[in-house]
Amino acid sequence: MDDGTTHDGTDAANTAAVATAPAIVAVEDYPGGLRGCLEAILMAADQPQREEDFARVLGIDASLIGAALERMRDAYEITQRGFELRHTARGWQYASRAAYEPVVTAFVTGGQAARLSQAALEALAIIAYRQPVTRAQVAAIRGVNSDGVIRSLAVRGLIREQGVDPESRAALLVTAPLFLEYLGLDSLDDLPSLAPFLPDSAGDVAHDAASGSRH
Secondary structure (H helix, E strand, O other): OOOOEOOOOOEHHHHOOOOOOOOOOOHHHOOOHHHHHHHHHHHHOOOOEOHHHHHHHHOOOHHHHHHHHHHHHHHHHHOOOOEEEEEEOOEEEEEEOHHHHHHHHHHHHHHHOOOOOHHHHHHHHHHHHHOOEEHHHHHHHHOOOOHHHHHHHHHOOOEEEEEEOOOOOOEEEEEOHHHHHHHOOOOHHHOOOOHHHOOHHHHHHHHHHHHHHOO
16 A cells, blocks of 8 residues: 655655746656656656756756655665766766676677667768767657667767757767768768758758857
């Protein structure tokens, strides 16, 4: 029987504490309470989230959000999960533990012999033509979270982070030198135009997107 307490020790009364802004969702309506809501958001987020970001959606005071996130981080550490809840200057985000990096690399690269998936090719094309671009922008264009394929591209050395978007604080993605090497190109200016592969009505849009992103 549910005693009203989440697995990380967060009391149901605390989860119902309302911040100054009205809640978009009510955490008490969900089986996992505050912890479940935080986990769901973290799984869907494509960049670190601050306590204030969670508070705005859940209507919970940011200080209570921070305390719950810290308890979640400690709980994951105790149970020796393959992932961790990492806190940086940019916010909170799930990440694979450093100890498992060889496992992740082996899976992602497949010995460097595996071919890129369709999803990875889509993300790589977006980054190549729109760089610098954030993970959120790639996801918006593809219409789906792209964290996994972006990580795959980074592990393969095809893309890298370069700078931070001033508005969203998200890392900016660009292609790495290896990308040009694989394609046999000297510079990004040698990338083929997208216009011949698109309907006439979209030609101008493609041209603007490609030319406007090459600085």
